[in-house]
Amino acid sequence: MLNWDHVFATRASRMRASEIRELLKLLDRPEIISFAGGIPDPALFPTSAFEAAYADIFANGQAASALQYSVSEGYLPLRQWLQKELDRLGIACGVDNIFITSGSQQALDYLGKLLLSPRDTALVNWPTYLGALQAFNAYEPTYDQLSFGNRTPDSYRAAADNAGGRVKFAYLSSDFSNPTGQTVTQEERLALLTLADELDVPVIEDAAYQHLRYDGEAIRPILSLDIERHGSIEETRTIYCGSFSKTLAPGLRVGYVVAATPVIRKLVLMKQAADLHSSSINQIAITHVAERHFDQQVAKIKAAYSARRDAMLAALAAHMPAGTSWTEPQGGMFIWVTLPEGLDGTELLARSVETEKVAFVPGQAFFADRSGTNTLRLSFSCANEAMIAEGIKRLGRLIAASLRVAA
Amino acid sequence: MLNWDHVFATRASRMRASEIRELLKLLDRPEIISFAGGIPDPALFPTSAFEAAYADIFANGQAASALQYSVSEGYLPLRQWLQKELDRLGIACGVDNIFITSGSQQALDYLGKLLLSPRDTALVNWPTYLGALQAFNAYEPTYDQLSFGNRTPDSYRAAADNAGGRVKFAYLSSDFSNPTGQTVTQEERLALLTLADELDVPVIEDAAYQHLRYDGEAIRPILSLDIERHGSIEETRTIYCGSFSKTLAPGLRVGYVVAATPVIRKLVLMKQAADLHSSSINQIAITHVAERHFDQQVAKIKAAYSARRDAMLAALAAHMPAGTSWTEPQGGMFIWVTLPEGLDGTELLARSVETEKVAFVPGQAFFADRSGTNTLRLSFSCANEAMIAEGIKRLGRLIAASLRVAA
Incomplete structure (x- = not known):
């Protein structure tokens, strides 16, 4: 067998599987409330518009x-x-x-x-x-x-x-x-x-x-x-x-x-x-x-996603323990949570999946210097308001418990 | 204005527009018989199969x-x-x-x-x-x-x-x-x-x-x-x-x-x-x-392209002057012509487009060392048999004339 590492270019050494991504793949299960994804909600796709578009390409020469x-x-x-x-x-x-x-x-x-x-x-x-x-x-x-x-x-x-x-x-x-x-x-x-x-x-x-x-x-x-x-x-x-x-x-x-x-x-x-x-x-x-x-599709997804953002911000305010802070975005799909110093997002994810069935992305992966261990990314794009309320409640409970253990 | 060349990576210096490609773009005109393309004949696409495929994606969930x-x-x-x-x-x-x-x-x-x-x-x-x-x-x-x-x-x-x-x-x-x-x-x-x-x-x-x-x-x-x-x-x-x-x-x-x-x-x-x-x-x-x-589509295009290959080989045999040779492919889309030494494919293309309205690709571009000046690539995939017979007749006439000038 060829020693492939010997023929790969030096740049290939920086192409590594992300542990977080591999972990999150395993979490794509119905019993998990996921704030990890960051992908658009397929229920909001302009499906019939695309169906017509492909049909028209063939019908119109x-x-x-x-x-x-x-x-x-x-x-x-x-x-x-x-x-x-x-x-x-x-x-x-x-x-x-x-x-x-x-x-x-x-x-x-x-x-x-x-x-x-x-x-x-x-x-x-x-x-x-x-x-x-x-x-x-x-x-x-x-x-x-x-x-x-x-x-x-x-x-x-x-x-x-x-x-x-x-x-x-x-x-x-x-x-x-x-x-x-x-x-x-x-x-x-x-x-x-x-x-x-x-x-x-x-x-x-x-x-x-x-x-x-x-x-x-x-x-x-x-x-x-x-x-x-x-x-x-x-x-x-x-x-x-x-x-x-x-x-x-x-x-x-x-x-x-x-x-x-x-x-x-x-x-x-x-x-x-x-x-x-x-x-x-x-x-x-x-x-x-x-x-x-385009304009009506953008209006449709803005209405849906903004309601989910509002639900997540309300749930964070209701359930996060003191010392935890988060951004209040005017758009997009993400809220960024900063945990009290000493808590680790990756460890929290492991516990969260095990005990609370809630997934998110630990923030460290987004730092070129691998700092930011006490940060999390939450996506509100693919969860409905009830799931958001429940998931954030569980996450708040877990963070509060982790703080008591750390203290 | 930013001096872009100053910020481009060194690899960008090898990304250059191909003169031949730019020239051939200009030749995409109905009066030109083109053996240049190397693309499949769109008349042979399995169009209704694709129409059904896209429709089924939307119909079948x-x-x-x-x-x-x-x-x-x-x-x-x-x-x-x-x-x-x-x-x-x-x-x-x-x-x-x-x-x-x-x-x-x-x-x-x-x-x-x-x-x-x-x-x-x-x-x-x-x-x-x-x-x-x-x-x-x-x-x-x-x-x-x-x-x-x-x-x-x-x-x-x-x-x-x-x-x-x-x-x-x-x-x-x-x-x-x-x-x-x-x-x-x-x-x-x-x-x-x-x-x-x-x-x-x-x-x-x-x-x-x-x-x-x-x-x-x-x-x-x-x-x-x-x-x-x-x-x-x-x-x-x-x-x-x-x-x-x-x-x-x-x-x-x-x-x-x-x-x-x-x-x-x-x-x-x-x-x-x-x-x-x-x-x-x-x-x-x-x-x-x-x-x-798949199998019936492959059978269909093989029947069409092999007839065009046969037509081009027959026309080459009929019209190319002595000293010109070519490959006899068992498949694909291309025949490769080697001109007598001293003739230049790029110069021939310029004359061919001007006087004979026939296009092809000079072979030099395919050589990493830029040799092969006396070679041409002919594609038979997009021309019908009559166009092939006429185009090769004109090309043979031009090559014969070029040989007389060179002699």
Whole structure:
């Protein structure tokens, strides 16, 4: 038998199974109340709209192009629909600034591939989206903590130099981020653009949850602020990553990148070499559903998810012991819980599954430095209000009991 | 404006637009007889089978899973269908040896990512599939010429060492290869396995065209021979890449990798980080069509393409001037033409488009060392017999005229 580890590239050593993910796989059972998932509720999918979309492709003479190879940059009518939708969000761009990916996860992989040489530094929040760390890890970077306003550009440069590379980008989720549910303020967005200007690096804006705002004022995308500051998208440094996974459906794998054309041109070449193009038929189906149902679908899921968020916040207020705190997100799918110091989220999960039949994700996995042991991510997207009330009650009971043991 | 070239990783410098591809885009016009494409004929797609497949997904209660996230390794019923199909081809494996990709192009990208560190050596044929070179280029390898029997393992090792890395794999298309149409003999397959054993490296077997055999005896896949030699797939070093793009339809982006489980496990982790999974709905639709229509669909396209191959071979024999030679493929989509020394395929294309309205792909792009200037790739998959007869007549006339000018 070949010694496979001997032929794998060095980057493969950072591709490891997540213990948490493996554990959570085992928990996908009906008797468990799960706040772990972070996936959309399939009961809210626009199923009949998709059924009509696929039927229409075959009825309306689009089958040959839906089943055939297509261009790497993506289906033009979809990019045209996105151009209009982006304009509504304050992002003025042309179709040549829009590139279709197989979900926004692929956008993160491609941007890591485009920008990172081994030992380069990526600036990320502590905590940040675990999938971004996994995508970037393949390109063997170092991470430094992105913080707004309290570090100088020189301190980032010195740390990157010390790690053997250069700062290559700042990555962040701008609205209702996974995992914390928090939104970056307009002042922080502007400060980040100033920092990026000084470091002369791009900003990767992950906007996967942007459409899921339940209350409060919308904050302009970082790309929109960048366009305003520099006059045109061609002069910007922000690379905006969007997705239909949270609004329409994730199973089709359709996302998009919006950026200055030098970036888009490289991504198109990369895609041609990496998987040719995203599914032709799914891009056509997404276009069909987006053109006819996007706004009403977004309104529908906002109503459902905001009620679940409210239920979870109420249950947390009712059942969490003193010393436990949590975020109050204005949208998205997640609430972030900080336990009293000394409690460990991973240990709590093991006990919670055993005694309370409640699952969540321990927060440590979201920290590039593996700190945050006393944090948890709760998702409210896939549980109904009664399950949320019951699950949080049990979790509060367990945390209170753990505190008594620790004391 | 950001100086993008300054922040791109070094690998990005090898992502360049292909002049030939850009030129061929311009030639997608009805007045041009094109032998350039290399794509399946959409008139042969099993369109009504796909129409029924998508309709059934919605009618039979599969919509929620078709539209939802799914597992990175791929849809289990599809892997079960493939397990049986692979068994028919002489490949005994379990479902855990099968991994679903977004087309076999993605398999090549992932294998480059898994195996190649910068300056490592990939052994490839001169010429080889251009898309493989493009996929591997992102990982900054060196190429060495894979030849059967006339080089020692030490000579490969010394050349790789000289280039600053190690030999990491041998890649080849085993049947009716793109671009030459040629098939690797069983003796060559066995010699390759011996070489790979001696070098202790994997063999990447690109089987994209394997089902399209029009005559002659089928030759067992390299993976099948490897299993026989070593006793079980777990003891093999061959990584087999298959695709539904040439048999059912490319627009769904569904391909697969078959290999020992240490390789599959790494590819699954890589996919989780890179694009989560291939489209759920398309994997279900492909399964539906494969289960019901695979053999009759393959029989249909073999009948159509073999008639076109025969027409092209007859036209070449009738119209090519002395000194021009070509391959006689037993399957696939391509015939490879070698012009008399001194003629240049790229110059010939420019003249051909201008005066004869016939397109093809100059062969040089398929050579890692940019040799092969006097070669052409002709595809017979998308032209009818009359167009083939007329197009080859014009091409023969042009080559004959070019020879007179050169003389």
